[in-house]
Amino acid sequence: MAMLEILFTASLWAAAIRIASPLIFGTLGELICERAGVLNLGIEGIMTVGAFAGWLTVFLGGDLWLGVVVAAVVGAVFGLLHAVLVVPFGLSQHVTGIGITMLATSLSYYTYRLVFPEVTSPPKIEPFLPYKVPLLGDVPGIGPAVFQQTPLTYLAFCAVAVVAWLLYRTPAGLAIRTVGENPASAEAQGINVVAVRVCAVMAGSALMGIGGSFITLSAFNSFFFEMTNGRGWICIALVVFGSWRPGKALLGAILFGLFDAYQLRLQQLAGAVVPYQLFLMMPFVLSIIALIVMSRRVAYPRALMVPYRKGER
């Protein structure tokens, strides 16, 4: 009975949305890249470097929002590197993405050790505090669950709306979707395929960087090794789960957050009987199951992972 009661507590839903926030940013970022026809496996590393760069900025005395901006810029820089290698150079998107993840992660760790040669406990910062939205925050049930989050979470929700509007209601979004579906016809329309893809990957990577910064500036208050812990890969699964649509991706991320928050509470109830590692496996198993379930209905962007070379058929 206690297992069901948990589902109706505001704290569970608040935790679900908190857990979902970095995933929303990451999933949106990956979604933009893939909609333009580029798989970005650099996401895991870009989130790590975003988490690190944002945190370091704040630690060195920067404003929290400056940290978020720095995370976005650093993310975009790594996105640019990925984009140049896979779009104009046409390198394997798989291998390059893994390479970007390795590079971004190792550069973060190297710099961390350079700045803090001998620290035993990770240095801390003052993270974002929850902000209670006036009026809405007082609504019983929904208020504590949704409207008493940190500012970055609200930004995540805004980002979903902005990305959806951008993709479906603006010429830029049309260009992104066209180069991801049929680059040759985009070229015929006078769209510069390479430029659109590079810009899309940079924008997407900036969002991934912000998603990373949520981990160090909002969820925790310090940076430690392996703290991204597969969130990037989960985002890639969430993009498929959300059928490359921002709204559905948001839904997927929240559903995922809900599961994760729920298993954390189950762990406290059943932790003595069931090994805790089984609970920790849940997110990854869930992602794989989601991929299988969605596999029958997926409509990949047609040109995903297909390099475009002008005049080549």
Add this chain to the structure above:
Amino acid sequence: MRLEPRTQHSVARQILLPLAALAFAMIVCAVLVMVSGASPLQVFGLMLKGSLGSQFAVLETLTRATPLIFTGLAAAVAFRAKLWNIGGEAQLYIGAVMTVVCGTGLLPLPAPVLIPVLMVVAMLGGALVLSVPTFLKTRFGVDEVVTTLLFNFIAILLVSMLLEGVLKDPMGLGWPQSKKVIAEAQLPRLITGKRLHLGFVVAIIAAIAIWIIDRKSALGFEMRAVGHNTKAATFAGIPVNRVLAKTALLSGGLAGLAGWSEVTGLKGNLTLDLSPGFGYAGIVVAMLALLHPIGVIAAAIFVAAVFVGADAMSRTAGVPSYIAQVMVAVSLLSMVTALMLTRYRLRWR
């Protein structure tokens, strides 16, 4: 700017461009070393000395190269057939789990029998782990990159669970570690008193065996055909899904052997830090080797030398040893770029 296929192939270019790629990685790292305030020449000197400068250093590098040869081969075999196996880490750990399950007294066999038996069970373990994503790929069209990556996390949690549960060493003072494998399961050292073990020889033999399979067998031909052009392979009557399944068995098995050799040759038991990312480094090894099985040996020794050298260097020079991972990552990216440039030329117009 655009790319134009090269019409003439020059041997010099095919040798010089990869070398230039490695040089580029060195330059990037030199800049990072300068940021730390140390002298790049001194740091590279220390790395060279620490990895190849003495008998001890060379043996240590070869010891470190052993699991990398296995995981490098695993990646090379899979990538040739365009099966993107990024899950070497999971296959390595499950191979190690199988080794520990069967090697700690379950099978009381003499060494000449037990060692091959353990190799087989470790390969089975690794093969099984890769078979699941491969099945999901061929049956449901689920991208294997994501699933193999996710399996890495599942596998390490599974190992953690086993090490705190059924596989836990009762004499381990509460540490999450398995019992030691029995003496008959342990691999002999190649030189008495040194750490280099028989696993290195097995790794070399494995590389040669894969090279022979690749060049001389029908399976090798089919794997390459599937990798080059799946559609054409289907038209030619090659059973693509079956070839991919066989590739998965071979690739997963090789990664499983990495776990076997680390446990029985070096560590003696299974712990959660058995592999400091050998599975991921195997991908780099395979790419640096241009997916050539014999090249994997050289690439694994190079990557091992970078890691061993960086460890030794950071103890004396104080530059973080993560510089090794940066160097490996930059080498990977610059190498794939260099490979592209051997086939295409850049035109600025």
